[in-house]
């Protein structure tokens with residue numbers, strides 16, 4: 001291996017040699033597979049695919065995370081001449097603005113394009129609001145377009161943007177309708193005519209409305225109608241007609257668009273002018289949540305209803321808050337950048353690309369009804385995304401956990417609570433911890449038949465480890481106290497089963513089950529040790545603490561003897577089989593929890609082994625396939641030498657900046673070729689923040 005100090009220089013050389021030559025613009029920090037544009041919930045998830053060396057913002061359409069097109073057009077009129085800056089409008093008489101730069105931060109994607117004598121800065125801001133539940137729960141995102149003269153003269157500028165009905169459904173034959181309201185804010189509301197509550201098709205929700213809005217200030221105009229007609233009207237007039245098309249029809253029937261134009265007036269170099277738009281997808285209720293042994297279901301709503309009684313009130317507040325939201329976003333970006341850059345600048349890039357994707361899989365909810373919201377009853381729901389549509393999957397929350405712990409540990413509690421409340425009712429029949437809260441988001445109907453995906457040791461270990469981590473980080477012992485019965489039940493399951501696991505699945509379920517997996521066994525053993533700490537520190541149960549403590553210690557010894565290869569170079573995949581090896585990411589749970597339980601010799605043995613067996617894009621999850629995972633490599637690097645940590649970071653960075661993919665951040669790729677799996681946009685990339693927890 002190269003010495004650590006060489007690595008930055010080497011990575012520069014590798015960048016020059018192997019990465020696709022960037023296009024004519026600069027990409028900061030690099031060109032990602034896909035730029036997050038409006039990413040806030042499982043259903044507000046607009047991305048801009050940018051494979052190869054990158055794609056200009058006006059050379060393709062944005063997409064839903066699944067790859068379905070989302071019509072989102074942007075045009076600008078400069079002294080009477082039209083330019084496009086977003087999407088691929090098929091109308092005449094405009095020029096494509098020239099992309100100058102593209103950048104992403106944790107909360108923003110920022111594109112600069114020159115439109116003749118004017119430079120446009122197009123900012124897509126999807127806020128992450130860890131300290132404000134109302135703001136975090138608003139399913140809206142900002143588009144801001146700022147114009148400045150680039151030639152010393154002043155220019156007259158107006159900005160146009162529209163969205164299509166594609167924001168409602170992937171099925172373009174679906175009938176939609178829409179209305180436009182003009183108060184302090186102009187809003188186009190559109191929805192499917194045939195809605196089914198809590199129902200998805202192709203990962204789109206068949207419920208609720210899309211809202212496209214801008215402030216109703218001087219020079220703001222609107223129009224709805226056929227895309228080519230409305231876009232051409234702006235090109236010809238530099239504004240819109242303030243007319244409404246009320247011929248409601250299918251998404252692809254003369255493609256109705258919902259458009260705004262904003263006059264920016266005279267624009268100079270020193271005094272840029274800007275206009276802000278918001279896009280959101282709102283539904284109510286949000287989540288169906290099992291109660292009373294499945295006899296009834298609670299309808300849960302977005303947390304923001306506790307503050308706003310109408311959606312237009314929420315949108316107005318959201319738009320008026322733009323400047324403040326932007327400075328909060330800049331602070332958050334800076335905080336993450338500074339913390340991650342203390343490890344390496346490559347690491348800071350990975351963190352930045354992980355943030356919106358992680359939070360964009362979640363929704364914050366309350367129970368109650370208008371005028372009587374239970375703001376103490378906060379639950380956060382998370383969609384597994386792309387591997388399947390499960391809701392609050394335990395072994396998705398676990399890998400994603402670091403992002404939530406780093407920004408606000410309460411989010412962890414809000415995600416665990418549905419699982420704990422459900423199991424506390426006794427409806428779940430198995431002795432181990434449930435895998436998820438329901439087979440399909442947004443229905444949290446539990447598994448009263450006990451037929452959830454079976455990962456007993458995995459989920460028992462995850463639950464105990466996350467509960468201890470939450471409690472240690474917050475000092476709030478209420479959760480472990482309230483659910484001590486189940487914690488003990490799961491710990492007992494581990495005592496009985498984790499030393500010699502039968503043929504069980506782990507979170508790496510695509511490789512199938514296997515008996516006696518060393519990495520699974522150690523998760524359970526660490527779980528027993530974690531339970532001894534919970535018992536001693538928070539439950540005052542000394543007897544259990546001692547018993548779990550001595551069991552864990554003796555299991556660890558036995559585990560080491562079975563799990564270590566006979567020549568002592570590494571951990572085998574499966575007890576007794578010398579031929580396999582494994583990315584032993586569960587050893588990182590010991591670091592997460594600060595237990596100091598795993599002997600340093602185990603970590604240093606593995607670290608050396610990884611170092612000697614690294615492929616271009618890292619080390620495989622286990623020797624059954626060549627696939628690895630970004631977040632599990634980062635988790636693992638909590639346990640390795642700094643040099644191996646840097647190699648893992650470099651592997652993830654090398655892959656994600658390689659131009660090979662065009663989907664939201666995938667968490668699974670081939671360690672040599674970089675070919676990626678269909679897993680994309682999963683919140684598990686929150687695990688890329690693991691090193692920030694050390």
Ligand SMILES: *[C@@H]1O[C@H](CO)[C@@H](O)[C@H](O)[C@H]1NC(C)=O
Pocket residue numbers: 092093232
């Ligand atoms: C394009 O502009 C020319 C000149 O102004 C005009 O004659 C023509 O009708 C325009 N075409 C369209 C499709 O708007």
Ligand SMILES: *[C@@H]1O[C@H](CO)[C@@H](O)[C@H](O)[C@H]1NC(C)=O
Pocket residue numbers: 177178179191192193194195248
């Ligand atoms: C649009 O469709 C929805 C759902 O069927 C319906 O509730 C609403 O009244 C319709 N709106 C208009 C303007 O037709």
Ligand SMILES: *[C@@H]1O[C@H](CO)[C@@H](O)[C@H](O)[C@H]1NC(C)=O
Pocket residue numbers: 194195196199206
């Ligand atoms: C409405 O959608 C449901 C399922 O989403 C479908 O079964 C039903 O046939 C649809 N109704 C109409 C009138 O299209």
Ligand SMILES: *[C@@H]1O[C@H](CO)[C@@H](O)[C@H](O)[C@H]1NC(C)=O
Pocket residue numbers: 500501502503515516575576
């Ligand atoms: C697991 O390993 C132990 C110890 O070698 C062995 O006795 C047991 O049969 C193995 N279990 C399975 C399911 O293979």
Ligand SMILES: *[C@@H]1O[C@H](CO)[C@@H](O)[C@H](O)[C@H]1NC(C)=O
Pocket residue numbers: 532533536545546549550553
């Ligand atoms: C576990 O036992 C060891 C000694 O064997 C002791 O140092 C440690 O404090 C114990 N931990 C707990 C949580 O009881």
Ligand SMILES: *[C@@H]1O[C@H](CO)[C@@H](O)[C@H](O)[C@H]1NC(C)=O
Pocket residue numbers: 565567568569578579
């Ligand atoms: C250790 O054992 C593994 C698996 O049998 C083998 O591939 C490797 O070459 C051995 N290494 C040493 C240093 O003996």
